[in-house]
Every structure is written in structure tokens, then in C-alpha cells.
Amino acid sequence: MKTVITYGTFDLFHIGHVRLLHRLRSLGDRLVVGCSTDDFNEAKGKKSVMPFEHRAEILGACRHVDKVFPEASWDQKVEDIRRERADIFAMGDDWAGRFDDLSAHCEVVYVPRTKDVSSTEIRQLVHALHQERTRELRQSVQHVLDLVERL
Numbered sequence: 001m002k003t004v005i006t007y008g009t010f011d012l013f014h015i016g017h018v019r020l021l022h023r024l025r026s027l028g029d030r031l032v033v034g035c036s037t038d039d040f041n042e043a044k045g046k047k048s049v050m051p052f053e054h055r056a057e058i059l060g061a062c063r064h065v066d067k068v069f070p071e072a073s074w075d076q077k078v079e080d081i082r083r084e085r086a087d088i089f090a091m092g093d094d095w096a097g098r099f100d101d102l103s104a105h106c107e108v109v110y111v112p113r114t115k116d117v118s119s120t121e122i123r124q125l126v127h128a129l130h131q132e133r134t135r136e137l138r139q140s141v142q143h144v145l146d147l148v149e150r151l
């Protein structure tokens, strides 16, 4: 039984997340995922749209994931690796080199990231769409006000 362990925020669950989890699960027989808590995200300067409970529940509903646990700090990884008896620690290659120290405890692997999609980009896109819609609504209201004024 080979266990793979990974970590992340997994906000606005997207195709990059699905492909990563599929790939990581295929490296072993069991995939366990540390999902960053809201407080830990705040400490990292990140603000997710979805609360921890939702992100963790969505992760747990993914068929590639066998177990989800909270990631509440940077320094819990060695303890998690031991508790879960993880053979492989794996992350997307945007983290390449950052966790090489863990190779004293298990194999460390970085896998290619899916191009052109990220939670940050989705958040920015939704924000831009919201701003555009607000601008359109303001213009419509101004148009009606102009018409009323002319009456």
C-alpha cells in the first residue's frame, strides 16, 4: 500500500486540481490531502472565496482523494507524513524545490501544473465581470435619470 500526500488551498475547484489529484493518486494506492484552513490562508496572505469546510468537502467528494485533513501551519508536514505513513510527498511544479528537505522522510515529487488555469485567475475573472456589470447598470440608471430630467 503506497500512500501519497499533498497540500493546497483548492479554492474554486477547477480542472487543474482534478488533473493534479488524478495524477498524484496514480503514483500510489492512497491519496491524502492537507487542505489549508482559512486562518492558515490568511497567514499566507491568501483569501479564498470558499470557506475551509466547503473546500474540504469538495476535495473529499473527488474520487481520486481518499482522505482530507486540515493544513493549519507550515511545520506540520513531517508529523503528517509519519501519521499517514506517506511514501511520496507530491506537489505541482510551481512548488519545485521548495520541499526538498522532506526527502529525509519520504520521496519528494513535483508534477507538471495544468497551464492557463488557477483559482487566482478565476477570482480575477469573476471580479472583472462583476465590475463590468456594475458599470453597465450605472450607465443604464444614468440614462433613465437623463430621460426623466428631460420630461
Ligand code: CTP
Pocket: 007, 008, 009, 010, 011, 016, 017, 020, 091, 092, 093, 094, 095, 112, 113, 114, 115, 116, 117, 118, 119, 120, 121
Ligand atoms: N495546480 C495544478 N495546476 C493548476 C493549478 C494548481 O497542478 N493549473 C496544483 C498546484 O500546483 C498545487 C495544487 O494544485 O499542487 C493546489 O494548488 P492551489 O494553490 O490550491 O491552486 P491554484 O489554482 O494555483 O490557486 P491559487 O491561484 O490561489 O494559488
